[in-house]
Amino acid sequence: MDLKPTSTGWTLALTVLLALGLSLAPLPVQFRPIPSLRQDEGTLGPKLVALVLPASLRGKKARPPPDALAPDSAPAAHPESESSAVAESAAPEGPDAGVAPAAVPGIGLEDLSAPTLASALELEALRERMGARHVDIELNCRKARADGTCEEDGLAPFTRALGELRADARRTPVRVVHLGDSLVASDYITDVVRERLQERFGSGGRGFLYIHRLAQAGRATRAGTASTEGWKMERLVDTNWPKDRVGWTGVAFSTSGPAQGTRYALDGARVAELYFLTQPANGAVQFAVDGKPAQRIQTRAIASKPEAAFARLTLPEGAKTLSLLASGKTELHGVTLETGAPGIVYDTVGLLGGMAEVYLRAQPAAFRAQLRHRKPSLVVLMVGGNEAFFLSRERTTLDEVRTQMTALVARVREATPEAACLVLSPIDAGVRTMSGELVTRRHSAEVGQIFREVAREGGCAFYDTLAAMGGEGSALRWLEAGLLLEDLVHPRVRGSNLLGHLLDLALQRAFARRHAPLVNVEDDPGLQNADPSLAGTFAKLHRRESGEALRVGIAQLGASHTAAHIFTDAVREALAKRFGDAGRGFISAGKASPRLDAGHVVRAMTGPWTVEDAKESPPGGIWGLSGTRAVGAPGASLSIQFCKDCPAGDAPAGRLDVYAVDQPGAGALEVTVDGEPVPAEAPPPEPLTAPTVRIRSFPVTGLGHTVRVSVPEGGGSATVLGAALEYERPGIVYDAMGLPGATAFTAKAMDATALDTQLAARRPDLLVYWYGTNEAGEEGLDAAALHQDYTALVSRMRRATGAECLIIGPTDRLRQDATGRWTEAPSLAKVLATLPQVAKDAGCAYWSARAAMGGERAMQRWQRQEPPLGLTDGVHLTQTGYERLAAAFVKDLMSAYDATNKKAEPTARAGGP
Amino acid sequence: MLSHSLQYLAFVIAVFAAYWAVHRHYAARMFVLLAASVYFYAVFTPFPLLIFLAGVTVDHLLVKGMARTDSPGTRKLFVVLSIVSNLGLLAGFKYLELLRKTAVSLLAPWHIDVRAEPFHLLLPVGLSFYVFQAISYTVDVYRGKASAEHSFFEHLLYMLFFPRVVSGPIVRASELMAHFREEPTLSPDDGARALFRVAVGLVKKLIIADVLGSGIVDPVFGSPHAYSSAECAVAAVAYTLELYYDFSGYSDIAMGVAALFGFRFPENFARPYLAKNLFEFWNRWHMSLSSWLRDYLYIPLGGNRRSKPRVCFNLMMVMVLGGLWHGADWRFAVWGGVHGVALCAVRCWWWFRGKTSEPGPVRVALGMLATFTLVVLTRVVFRAPDMTHAAEFYARMLAGVPGLANVAPLVWGMIAVAVAAHALPLKLYELSAELFVRMPVPVRAVALVLLGLGIRHLSTMETRPYVYLQF
Structure with a gap:
């Protein structure tokens, strides 16, 4: 070699040797130029090859398979065995764990309201496209019996509390404290879960809110609006985090100079509670409700050292705003707002850069005091993304991750032994490699596995968010589909909504598995026994729709639901639109x-x-x-x-x-x-x-x-x-013949000849009966008599008119006792059990109005809807409620009609020339 | 295998060893460089090599044809054929889809059907640079500024030379091909300077550009609505800096690696954000492209020697086409057009008010500020995925939403470093280079390893491809 380039060559050679030597030397990882060459992990040769040869020459696919990326193709298939294996390996309870089949009843959509259900179905379609999956929560065991069997699963306190809310047997809210990282900070995932839980079980209020928003820009979530700019904010994620002061709330808002204020919209809250720090310095916080001064509290500590403290304020009914003015030296951590009524309160604390280690920075005493004070039924831990990132940068180790998560779980369990805890795995993420390729970020699955083990050992439930998202590599699919930001880490709003949707349904399924029904009767949604009970009607409707000049008569007999005319008007309008108005x-x-x-x-x-x-x-x-x-x-x-x-x-x-x-x-x-x-x-x-x-x-x-x-x-x-x-x-004639307060017994008692004569004159093709709601309210209903009389009534009228029949079951009828507690109407179960049998015996189709409303305690949910769908008597619906129920009825009726037509088509064609 | 990857550094070291082992033998050293260049490109994707091979073959035959004829008409025909064939490559692989989409939207009102399915053509990496360099050679031969006597393999190596093939710089034949037959030399000082240049390029790319890119540019441009106006403005400035440090870092690595093989590439940047006006900016920014556009487009159109309206037309034409060169999207034409309008405005100002030969410090400062501001504002269009997105970004930036909470201290620090490094006197850079050159070899190796460690700790995990790789 020429001498001239030798100097440069030696420089290069020495540089390489030095870099390799340092990388292989027993030095702390931060002093190793190429940490992946560590001796303790496999042989050197393949690692060097991997380092030197481009990925394309090593036969590695940097990107996911083309079928997963092609914009127009279906997402990659995920074999059932793969997902089952994940569940089986971590779920000792066998049938409880595993992957719920997609798009089948039982995935948790049952009792959502129509608008929420519509958005949920859109998310379901998105889930299908993305290859995301319904993964059940691994419940694990928080309390074992002496014989080693599980006495109480990891979510039991939460599902039990939900059951109490469902049965209206609880006078206090069910609180969830959800701690996490940036995925929680944006509040999109948690918003979906919160809104749906509150829709199902009622709202207990806004929950924990910061003094002021943590970031000046972005979504304004979970915070008051500071009226001044002098708040000093210190977070557990900061380099100089507030040591020995902050609990799980994670952020300190302090004042030391001029008075600082913040304001909250109350949204019906009746109880506010300030989370703050007592400290050996003069400071005070003045509350004001709708601008009028209320309580004033001193934040000076009686003890010598700072301590987490709380101040409660009862708010007058109808109050709109709560203002706080802090003067002197104060440190506030946040405010909780609750309605004081039973319902769900879902607190979220999301810190950008949050991880188990960050939450362990919280002062243990303050963490314990704040968490105990909150009395949560469930604590959710959603970290891991930053752990995986630091692992990929070799700034931490798997052992450290395990140690820190174990410590955090232990701290949560120790602080609130009576609360359930749920650990979530990190989601999948991507990175751009040195050669510019998009690849899956390493370590998410490893961190998830560690979390799974830590959860199991700590008595917490575990949810595999990574598997739900679609497994490793899904982040790149999500990026292609616009569900992930370009940073390859954070989901966009739709992606977050999908994650929230999956978590919510997993919680819902866990609740359903552990919850004993309040009415122990099978009450299936949809139109039952339409084939063959409605064959004649459907055939006539089909001929009408095919252009024949026919009149199709439907006569509905019933009680107040029918007498209100709203339901029948809506059904008539919908059917007339399709088949004509006669x-x-x-x-x-x-x-x-x-x-x-x-x-x-x-x-x-x-x-x-x-x-x-x-x-x-x-x-x-x-x-x-x-x-x-x-x-x-x-x-x-x-x-x-x-x-x-x-x-x-x-x-x-x-x-x-x-x-x-x-x-x-x-x-x-x-x-x-x-x-x-x-x-x-x-x-x-x-x-x-x-x-x-x-x-x-x-x-x-x-x-x-x-x-x-x-x-x-x-x-x-x-x-x-x-x-x-x-x-x-040609067209439909839909008669509404309802008598408020009537029962099937009432109709049976009327002069049969006269009634049948009139009914025959109406020339109905279909008789619709909607009795049962009043029967459900009767104490000691004789179910056998109801069955006998109702069957006889229907059979007689069918004989008189030659019509087919459809029986509608009762709405969800509740009654309220003197203490204000709602319970099922006394004979609801009997009616729900009897009416399908009546329909069967009389040869009628059956449609459960209660199931269409959402089943168990649907009336309470309908009462809570905005605008309300159920009246406060627990029996009747509002106009919007009846219209919504009618829409559900028409939908189910027409679905059965369309299905019948579809089934008949091939036969018709086969019989043609 | 991007030039800031460990694979590339290993590859360069291997080629370096092989090259200098045989450098006295023309055929052997040509073989080493050509084989290395083909390997380097094939690692990205091998198929375009066939296109380039065909292109070089056609150009080589035309060049030889020009050399063998004295007929001006025939020579002109050959050079036109070369230009057309090269631009045809560019049009076919890069702009056909844009033309299809444009035709679809323009002809839809008249119910004229245009192919609805995309062409799905693969854009060969570095095609834009290839085409411009190919044209420069055949035109230079036509103009008598370059020799037609080079062999086919020299021609092929000139087009595929690995340090520059993916993103330039666009090197003239006189700056590269002419030196293939000379026996290369590399003094210890030149070798050390080359390594220093590579190291500087790595720092620029991996520390400054990537930290700014992943720290603020990507998230803010990804969802501008989630950030304050001030943060959007900071992101626009950060992108302006990122783009410079990304591309100039790449150029430094390309020039440093070329220098390791004894070739000297022309400078591509000259601290462009210190420009006092937009003309000066373009004389300092991506100089190999700017000079190409000047020599092969602006001057043939008449340059400054035509009427005032024609000069403005020429400027607009050069800037719009120069904009479109960056990508098959009309937003690049808009970006170039805005620059063209601004250049015309400056030119008109000079015509009517006269150009100040020695402006005062205030005027210099105002000129720098105005130029930088225009560059930053137009960079938004350059970075945004489409015009709608750019409009959203501008709207957010002008919405007056205060707050800078999402700008991390590391980003602030890196912006400060970027500004300082841009503004510091060149002498400091030269002093640093000299210090490195004078170091004993072992110390130099230690310095390089320490630099690698520093890069490892300061760079982001999400190492990003060069911005100009897409062009």
């Missing part, structure tokens, strides 16, 4: 009612009328289809106006029927249609010994019509039952 159908004779306004029907009565109803009368007697009758003295008149304010122009031919009673000694009725008197009808055949139903029919043209019935002077009283309007055009 008229309003039957309206019972009665007083003016705003419930009919939405259907453009107006009733009016003048003169001496008495409206009688069947449930307050002795058995027997002629009643209208709704179980009422209007008895008018001479001189009285009533009118029923159909289609008020309907647009002119469309003038279909139609038929207006008037239902009345011929009885001995009764006066002849004078009828006008649209103001025109109609000829008097021939008197009833003589001799008339018993009342009979007379149905008179008048041809009409146009949409809107008014029928007026008058009882002439000088005669006897007369009874009117109702009127019906139909158009001679």
